[in-house]
Amino acid sequence: xxxxxxxxxxxxxxxxxxxxxxxxxxxxxxxxxxxxxxxxxxxxxxxxxxxxxxxxxxxxxxxxxxxxxxxxxxxxxxxxxxxxxxxxxxxxxxxxxxxxxxxxxxxxxxxxxxxxxxxxxxxxxxxxxxxxxxxxxxxxxxxxxxxxxxxxxxxxxxxxxxxxxxxxxxxxxxxxxxxxxxxxxxxxxxxxxxxxxxxxxxxxxxxxxxxxxxxxxxxxxxxxxxxxxxxxxxxxxxxxxxxxxxxxxxxxxxxxxxxxxxxxxxxxxxxxxxxxxxxxxxxxxxxxxxxxxxxxxxxxxxxxxxxxxxxxxxxxxxxxxxxxxxxxxxxxxxxxxxxxxxxxxxxxxxxxxxxxxxxxxxxxxxxxxxxxxxxxxxxxxxxxxxxxxxxxxxxxxxxxxxxxxxxxxxxxxxxxxxxxxxxxxxxxxxxxxxxxxxxxxxxxxxxxxxxxxxxxxxxxxxxxxxxxxxxxxxxxxxxxxxxxxxxxxxxxxxxxxxxxxxxxxxx
Numbered sequence: 001x002x003x004x005x006x007x008x009x010x011x012x013x014x015x016x017x018x019x020x021x022x023x024x025x026x027x028x029x030x031x032x033x034x035x036x037x038x039x040x041x042x043x044x045x046x047x048x049x050x051x052x053x054x055x056x057x058x059x060x061x062x063x064x065x066x067x068x069x070x071x072x073x074x075x076x077x078x079x080x081x082x083x084x085x086x087x088x089x090x091x092x093x094x095x096x097x098x099x100x101x102x103x104x105x106x107x108x109x110x111x112x113x114x115x116x117x118x119x120x121x122x123x124x125x126x127x128x129x130x131x132x133x134x135x136x137x138x139x140x141x142x143x144x145x146x147x148x149x150x151x152x153x154x155x156x157x158x159x160x161x162x163x164x165x166x167x168x169x170x171x172x173x174x175x176x177x178x179x180x181x182x183x184x185x186x187x188x189x190x191x192x193x194x195x196x197x198x199x200x201x202x203x204x205x206x207x208x209x210x211x212x213x214x215x216x217x218x219x220x221x222x223x224x225x226x227x228x229x230x231x232x233x234x235x236x237x238x239x240x241x242x243x244x245x246x247x248x249x250x251x252x253x254x255x256x257x258x259x260x261x262x263x264x265x266x267x268x269x270x271x272x273x274x275x276x277x278x279x280x281x282x283x284x285x286x287x288x289x290x291x292x293x294x295x296x297x298x299x300x301x302x303x304x305x306x307x308x309x310x311x312x313x314x315x316x317x318x319x320x321x322x323x324x325x326x327x328x329x330x331x332x333x334x335x336x337x338x339x340x341x342x343x344x345x346x347x348x349x350x351x352x353x354x355x356x357x358x359x360x361x362x363x364x365x366x367x368x369x370x371x372x373x374x375x376x377x378x379x380x381x382x383x384x385x386x387x388x389x390x391x392x393x394x395x396x397x398x399x400x401x402x403x404x405x406x407x408x409x410x411x412x413x414x415x416x417x418x419x420x421x422x423x424x425x426x427x428x429x430x431x432x433x434x435x436x437x438x439x440x441x442x443x444x445x446x447x448x449x450x451x452x453x454x455x456x457x458x459x460x461x462x463x464x465x466x467x468x469x470x471x472x473x474x475x476x477x478x479x480x481x482x483x484x485x486x487x488x489x490x491x492x493x494x495x496x497x498x499x500x501x502x503x504x505x506x507x
Contacts, residue, residue, distance in 0.1 A: 045175040049107045049162065056158030057096055061089035064151030072143045080137065091127060092151060095120040105273065108166040108175070108202050113159050121152035167200040176204040177273075180238050183250025184210065191250045191277050207242045209235050236266055246273045310485075311452075317486060318428050322421035329415055336367055336412055344401045346372035349416060354433040357453045362425040364433055365416040369404025370397070411500045417456045429489040430455025431477035449477040452484060462495040 065085040069077055100106060101116035125148050132139045169175045179195060181188050188208045195203040239247060247267055249260065264274050278299050290297050337348045350368040353361055400408065407413040420426040426433065433454035439447075459476040480488075 045166075045169075046104055046107060049166065050102055050104075052162055053102060053107075053159065054093065056162065057093055057101070057155050058089055060154035060158055061092040061151045063154050064147045064149075065089065067150055068143045068147035071146060072140055081140075081143070084139070088124075088128075088147065088151075092120065092124055092155075095123045095127070096155075099123065108163060108170070108200075113163070114156055117152060117155050117159060120155075121148055124148055124151075166202075170199050170202050173199070173204070175202065177202050177246050178242065178244045179203050179205045179246045179248050180207050180209060180235070180242060180244040181205050181248050181250065182209045182235055187250030187277075191248060195248065203246070203248075205248075206244060207238055209238050235263060236270075239267065239270060239272055244272060246275060249274070249276045251277055314427065314484075314486065314489070315424065317489070318421050319424075322418050322428060326418045326422070329418075332412070333415060336407065336415075339403050340367055340369075340401075340407075343403045344368070344371065353436060354454065355436055355439045355450065356425055356433065357450055359439070359450055361436065362420065362423075364426070365419055367404075367407055367413040367416060369401060369407050369413045370399040371401065414456060421456060425453070427453040427455045428457065429480075429484075429492045430458050431480055432458060432460050432473065445478070446474055449474070449481050451481045457492060457496040459492065462492055462498075 065088050069081060069085055073081065096102065096116060099116040099119040101113065101120060106112040106116065125144065128139060128144055128148070131137070166175055176199075181192050181195070183191060188210065192205045192208065195201070195205060235247065238244070247263075249263075260276070267274050288299060288301060291300055292298075340348050346368060348368060350366045350370075351363045352366070354364040356362050404413070417426060421428055430453050431449045434449075439450075459480050460473050463472075463476055
């Protein structure tokens with residue numbers, strides 16, 4: 001037990017054979033703890049990451065300003081623009097800092113870092129405009145239009161390189177944040193699994209702290225983090241003993257309000273971060289907001305966008321981008337059609353009934369990659385399925401033609417679905433288009449995936465494709481239906497290109 005953390009009297013009075021009331025040991029007064037120097041010294045990787053981010057942003061600003069000066073003025077650069085070019089990199093670093101681009105909690109997170117860069121670019125543009133108006137110094141619009149966007153793009157590229165580097169290190173267990181998980185048995189198990197699900201997020205659970213009287217129901221393995229509930233250790237003692245950097249509190253009514261507030265004060269003295277899980281899963285950040293109400297910080301969960309303006313914007317985006325993509329791949333489509341026709345008997349296109357938004361059925365188009373009687377022969381191959389129990393998949397399917405194997409490997413067979421996108425049957429990004437037989441097996445909650453149009457690609461495409469289980473595929477589709485946005489669509493389209501080139505899970 002840490003100094004100043006006395007055993008509560010009511011716990012000592014409870015007989016060992018009776019059911020104990022869960023009690024979190026948080027001192028009434030924050031003890032005057034003198035933390036070890038290491039607690040106030042950031043991890044080496046954090047310091048290196050911050051300096052690398054600063055250097056990258058400075059280099060990006062110098063690149064953007066230099067490019068703008070050369071393109072806009074050439075060799076005729078006056079002294080005023082030289083001074084402006086020298087001041088802009090400093091102003092850029094200040095804007096990124098004000099937009100929290102150098103805060104430790106955002107390092108390696110990816111989207112948050114990129115958002116801070118974009119917000120800094122908007123802020124810098126506003127600063128230049130206001131300063132120009134206030135000082136009557138007429139800044140050439142061509143200079144600003146070129147300098148700020150190029151600085152933003154170069155800075156995002158530098159952060160992307162940093163993110164890739166830190167992700168590769170975290171994948172092998174380096175540059176991780178040590179976490180103490182606090183909660184009851186089931187909440188601790190769930191929260192720990194989510195924290196460690198993706199190593200690139202940078203969390204590793206080193207211990208778990210339970211209410212007094214709780215015992216873990218799951219078996220403890222050699223690789224499991226140490227369980228502190230059995231030793232009746234309190235939260236702050238666990239923080240001191242295991243030198244954790246983050247305390248993660250699972251949703252629990254026994255540790256809320258003033259107790260949680262006092263815990264945050266104690267952790268603040270130790271230089272330890274506190275994160276609280278509200279217990280809401282598969283809900284993206286844009287739908288969650290914290291609003292103060294009557295002295296309380298209430299978590300608001302916004303309704304998902306299932307109709308109206310956002311869907312109209314998505315439809316316009318799909319048709320415009322789909323048309324451009326169709327024109328770009330037109331030569332590839334013609335070559336593929338000729339190869340399919342010359343190498344096997346039957347039609348070039350394969351039409352199959354799929355279920356779209358709201359349960360409406362449509363004819364999905366694909367290049368034919370199998371023999372003509374493939375569907376008639378499926379019954380005899382059903383026992384050999386490599387699928388997920390609901391979908392029929394076969395890695396070495398004898399019905400696939402020689403050309404069809406290459407078309408499937410790089411997803412070229414799905415390019416005719418761009419026509420479905422132009423028709424409005426499908427979207428560029430969305431859940432996987434299901435068969436009517438699959439829809440017949442849906443549970444009530446599974447039908448939510450049909451709130452949006454099925455997509456040419458989606459989370460299922462960039463997360464394993466045919467290697468996913470039925471439950472994993474359904475979970476990804478529901479996550480997309482509840483959290484879709486244009487920004488998410490753009491991210492999935494970017495990741496799709498890498499997934500297709502890698503051909504993982506395609507057969």
